[in-house]
Amino acid sequence: MNEALKELLDLLDLEQIELDIFRGRSPEERIQRVFGGQVAAQALVAAGRTVPDDRHVHSLHAYFIRPGDPAIPIVYNVERVRDGRSFATRRVVAIQHGKAIFTMSASFHVPEEGWAHQAAAMPTVPDPETLPTFQDKLYDLVGDEPGWKDWLSRPRPVDARYASPLTFEASRNPELISAETNVWFRYDAELPDDPLLHVVLAAYASDFTLVDTILLAHGLSWGTSNVMGASLDHAMWFHRPFRSDDWLLYAQESPWSGGARGLARGQMFTSSGDLVVSVVQEAMIREIKSQNPR
Structure with missing residues (x-):
């Protein structure tokens, strides 16, 4: 750990x-x-x-x-x-x-026992073990550009593997612009069996990339675009037990943005394709013109 x-x-x-x-x-x-x-x-x-x-x-x-x-x-x-x-x-x-x-x-x-079905299908993406870590993927893009080395070298609690372009990539290459993001993540250590802990850790990770999905739809990126953003509201539904120390695919999309706000939706799947969490978030997205209070 x-x-x-x-x-x-x-x-x-x-x-x-x-x-x-x-x-x-x-x-x-x-x-x-x-x-x-x-x-x-x-x-x-x-x-x-x-x-x-x-x-x-x-x-x-x-x-x-x-x-x-x-x-x-x-x-x-x-x-x-x-x-x-x-x-x-x-x-x-x-x-x-x-x-x-x-x-x-x-x-x-x-x-409780009850009727069960799952209509949602997990997107077809590469296995997480075949993908680079977030840090390695971003390092391949920025290399030794000033300001990145210390930030990329910091340890992180979550191991994230992107099966989609980063916002940083799309801000440099308009062909990569998309309203969808797929990210594998897990907490890379054996964690206690407490069910609440695994749900809480999923809630923590759920806020990392939802706003990014809205930015990706416009070819915007933190630090390289004239944009500021913040989460406004956040809703989650936990469908069945899961473990946050196993790989989860976080499939996200942004169906709409406008009026300085954007909506993003996400679904978390186990590696076997079981839908375990659904997420919806609205975020503020503004062009930076002045010090505008929220």
């Missing part, structure tokens, strides 16, 4: 400071705002800590309200909205500087 994954697991081990009140921190690195996947994952941990072990999260609906400040802890207040015989509902508010930066509703369900 590399240091980045150890650090992430430590970030997800929230401190309980009162009944239904938890505190989380951010990585000690120079970033302007807290990564949205981190806030969603920590909020889900907080909600899960208040639910009986026989109930598993099946959906969450969240709004990113303000940028998170990485320099101070985040307080997560959990409201026990309902505890029914088979479902439990929780509402979480993440607070910094006395203001809400994020809200989430999550629903938990006792496992």
